[in-house]
Amino acid sequence: xxxxxxxxxxxxxxxxxxxxxxxxxxxxxxxxxxxxxxxxxxxxxxxxxxxxxxxxxxxxxxxxxxxxxxxxxxxxxxxxxxxxxxxxxxxxxxxxxxxxxxxxxxxxxxxxxxxxxxxxxxxxxxxxxxxxxxxxxxxxxxxxxxxxxxxxxxxxxxxxxxxxxxxxxxxxxxxxxxxxxxxxxxxxxxxxxxxxxxxxxxxxxxxxxxxxxxxxxxxxxxxxxxxxxxxxxxxxxxxxxxxxxxxxxxxxxxxxxxxxxxxxxxxxxxxxxxxxxxxxxxxxxxxxxxxxxxxxxxxxxxx
Amino acid sequence: xxxxxxxxxxxxxxxxxxxxxxxxxxxxxxxxxxxxxxxxxxxxxxxxxxxxxxxxxxxxxxxxxxxxxxxxxxxxxxxxxxxxxxxxxxxxxxxxxxxxxxxxxxxxxxxxxxxxxxxxxxxxxxxxxxxxxxxxxxxxxxxxxxxxxxxxxxxxxxxxxxxxxxxxxxxxxxxxxxxxxxxxxxxxxxxxxxxxxxxxxxxxxxxxxxxxxxxxxxxxxxxxxxxxxxxxxxxxxxxxxxxxxxxxxxxxxxxxxxxxxxxxxxxxxxxxxxxxxxxxxxxx
Numbered sequence: 001x002x003x004x005x006x007x008x009x010x011x012x013x014x015x016x017x018x019x020x021x022x023x024x025x026x027x028x029x030x031x032x033x034x035x036x037x038x039x040x041x042x043x044x045x046x047x048x049x050x051x052x053x054x055x056x057x058x059x060x061x062x063x064x065x066x067x068x069x070x071x072x073x074x075x076x077x078x079x080x081x082x083x084x085x086x087x088x089x090x091x092x093x094x095x096x097x098x099x100x101x102x103x104x105x106x107x108x109x110x111x112x113x114x115x116x117x118x119x120x121x122x123x124x125x126x127x128x129x130x131x132x133x134x135x136x137x138x139x140x141x142x143x144x145x146x147x148x149x150x151x152x153x154x155x156x157x158x159x160x161x162x163x164x165x166x167x168x169x170x171x172x173x174x175x176x177x178x179x180x181x182x183x184x185x186x187x188x189x190x191x192x193x194x195x196x197x198x199x200x201x202x203x204x205x206x207x208x209x210x211x212x213x214x215x216x217x218x219x220x221x222x223x224x225x226x227x228x229x230x231x232x233x234x235x236x237x238x239x240x241x242x243x244x245x246x247x248x249x250x251x252x253x254x255x256x257x258x259x260x261x262x263x264x265x266x267x268x269x270x271x272x273x274x275x276x277x278x279x280x281x282x283x284x285x286x287x288x289x290x291x292x293x294x295x296x297x298x299x300x301x302x303x
Numbered sequence: 304x305x306x307x308x309x310x311x312x313x314x315x316x317x318x319x320x321x322x323x324x325x326x327x328x329x330x331x332x333x334x335x336x337x338x339x340x341x342x343x344x345x346x347x348x349x350x351x352x353x354x355x356x357x358x359x360x361x362x363x364x365x366x367x368x369x370x371x372x373x374x375x376x377x378x379x380x381x382x383x384x385x386x387x388x389x390x391x392x393x394x395x396x397x398x399x400x401x402x403x404x405x406x407x408x409x410x411x412x413x414x415x416x417x418x419x420x421x422x423x424x425x426x427x428x429x430x431x432x433x434x435x436x437x438x439x440x441x442x443x444x445x446x447x448x449x450x451x452x453x454x455x456x457x458x459x460x461x462x463x464x465x466x467x468x469x470x471x472x473x474x475x476x477x478x479x480x481x482x483x484x485x486x487x488x489x490x491x492x493x494x495x496x497x498x499x500x501x502x503x504x505x506x507x508x509x510x511x512x513x514x515x516x517x518x519x520x521x522x523x524x525x526x527x528x529x530x531x532x533x534x535x536x537x538x539x540x541x542x543x544x545x546x547x548x549x550x551x552x553x554x555x556x557x558x559x560x561x562x563x564x565x566x567x568x569x570x571x572x573x574x575x576x577x578x579x580x581x582x583x584x585x586x587x
Contacts, residue, residue, distance in 0.1 A: 013451050013490050033374060034491075097313035097324035097370055151320040155374045157491035160457070193489075 010043035034156020047246035063143035068228035072114035079217035080272035090200035104154035121229035126236035145291035158189030221265035306482040325363040329355030339406020343369025353569035373495035385414035417514035438503035446500030470558035522548035527556030
């Protein structure tokens with residue numbers, strides 16, 4: 001079971017002080033409408049969280065980081081395309097507005113999840129003491145991408161992690177058990193806004209995620225993300241020693257981070273599988289929210 | 304019709320960077336039903352079948368409400384909502400429509416009738432906000448930015464359910480209250496409703512007071528006469544200010560008159576839209 005540390009998650013509405021500041025920064029820098037489970041969990045480590053973000057932010061706003069996530073997304077779509085299609089018939093029962101919003105929700109996660117994986121891999125590398133190959137040596141100008149939530153990105157709306165509705169509760173339990181999760185991810189909580197759709201989709205998805213081909217695809221995606229994180233332009237000034245100085249449990253944080261790195265590739269492929277019911281692979285390999293360069297924001301070298 | 308059926312029938316329209324969800328039923332002259340705060344288009348579910356027998360009934364969720372766009376950081380004022388209705392009508396190629404509206408939806412309707420008069424055929428407002436009749440205390444408190452931290456979505460729903468009960472003459476069942484508030488049960492929904500409440504602005508009705516006597520659309524003012532949120536004296540004042548307007552007091556009804564007395568309200572609205580004389584037994 002993938003337990004995510006002993007600390008309590010910090011939800012967006014509970015966040016204040018440093019957590020609130022960092023949550024705002026995350027949404028602006030990663031260009032996303034909400035805060036995913038990774039960050040909500042990391043935020044439980046009060047000293048680590050802002051230190052980790054301050055160390056990672058310079059990387060997260062670069063074109064190199066965005067491009068790395070684009071590569072992960074494209075590989076996930078190609079891998080999902082080789083697996084069985086969900087062909088979720090319940091989508092036909094959705095109304096026009098429901099289908100519109102569901103597609104927008106899939107675009108949201110299709111965009112952010114690959115970024116989360118590259119981000120997590122970079123944090124893990126730093127905690128393992130392995131710095132990016134180019135880190136500290138980047139002499140060429142590094143392009144920064146625009147900040148802010150893209151127009152038309154769906155808000156990260158989701159049902160409660162402890163839903164009252166019995167069938168959603170059972171569905172979440174099944175997902176958690178099958179994927180060895182201790183907490184249900186934002187993605188499934190969002191898809192549960194359309195419970196018939198998620199329920200039918202999960203029935204099709206469950207045997208797929210238990211197959212060897214899916215596991216191989218997930219492992220490959222994780223390897224890709226690690227390699228890409230290794231080629232990012234700046235060093236990440238974060239280490240176990242730094243965490244200990246901050247009075248945090250470095251081992252627990254490293255373990256939590258590793259678990260996220262293990263979980264995210266399968267989640268990315270799952271979202272790609274759901275999305276393939278709505279869009280062609282050729283469309284899905286493209287970023288749903290391409291980032292323009294930040295105006296007047298080409299900065300030189302490492303900081 | 305339960306709320307899930309209602310939601311599954313909603314269509315969608317993109318208006319710039321925003322989208323709205325709406326129901327589109329029946330054929331005939333278009334009538335647009337505009338809800339208030341803190342509910343959504345489902346408010347009209349009891350009235351829709353009667354009106355759809357003779358009209359094309361369009362029921363939008365206002366921006367930031369129901370299953371329309373609930374992303375953060377945009378204007379949800381009644382001024383913006385009126386512009387949105389105008390743009391949406393353009394998108395649907397509807398030149399003019401009958402407007403039936405309640406609560407802040409009534410504020411939107413009054414702005415349409417005064418600032419976009421070419422869009423309005425008949426105007427029917429029910430227990431509408433007007434002049435300086437609003438915002439009510441409960442919504443002012445709810446719209447405070449700190450509410451997002453003080454109340455979880457579940458606590459907010461509990462609080463709103465208590466407040467909504469005051470809007471009914473007969474105690475409503477839990478299922479109805481849950482259905483009226485269901486889009487706001489998530490944290491995103493809660494925040495969106497807080498933003499909607501924060502956008503309530505009395506200036507947006509006081510600034511059109513001088514224009515009310517210029518309204519040319521035939522106007523019916525329906526008022527649940529026992530309303531504690533919007534007092535009937537405001538309906539009386541509107542009836543004096545809008546030329547030819549007819550005020551009908553609905554007995555045994557409070558703020559949510561279309562749910563307290565659905566048959567009577569449907570009868571009045573249907574007759575009015577057909578151009579018939581509205582039964583005046585309780586007319587003011």
